[in-house]
Amino acid sequence: MSQLMIADQVPGDELMASGHLACPGCGAPMAMRMVLKALGPKTVVVMPACCWSIIAGPWPQSSLGVPLYHTAFETGAAVASGVKAALEMRGDRQTTVMVWAGDGGTFDIGLQALSGAAERNEDIIYCCYDNEAYMNTGIQRSSATPWGAWTTTTPAAHPESNAKKDILAILAAHRIPYAATASVAYPVDLLEKVRKAKAIRGTRFLHILSPCPPGWKYEDDATVELGRMAVQTRVFPLLEVEDGVTWRFTAEHAGDAVEPYLRRQGRFRHLTADQIEGVQASVDARWAALERRVANGT
16 A cells, blocks of 8 residues: 555544654554544543553643543553443543553553453453563563563573463453454554444454564664564464454465564574574464464354
């Protein structure tokens, strides 16, 4: 898709100001900008502790053009459930309540609240912008950190030894109405998924890959390129799940080799050729399993 065609499909209205505090090249503000464009001004953002707690700017300022409620690390989904209930008690069923959390506040610390909200099918949208570690507090590993990655708590001599948690499958297992993956490198796909989620009632979950230059150790201008590579290597497939049972891909995935993607990131610089072959085999196996799930519709 050409840049002109993409521009034609992206709304011109802005609900995020340029005066935010993100690092150069950060994928997280790109993700927030697109999501707010799709949701519109009748949105309340609930934000547990994460990079975006800083990016938004110091209280009482905010770079967002919608109400923003900062909350504790583990309580994003619980607070959003309460905000939604309060709005409905006032007769407001039009305002969208969105949780905006990092992978630490989703995969790890906030998972119990998210699971509870999903089990109750609370009428909220939960967005996880995933930069694959606790970036705001010093690049510590999370359960979203890929196997083999360097972080400050998994140094090169002892890199991450566990596979990344399959958060989409976990949420799909709750049989929520809608769950999807998205990437800042595919803005139209992201916008379409947010619009689709907005039109549905119940718990909706969006897992958005958001590359991080200092955490992944790459040049500031390579965020979109790396986001595309993650999809085209099938490291991060773009797909959606409806009611926990209907799985479908939402983009073409070329199946490019993973080695160039890994070599572009300093966090994988220590990996040997044999280890990269192991990563490739793992990606291929997961892709084959996803293809079967999509083909079977479950």
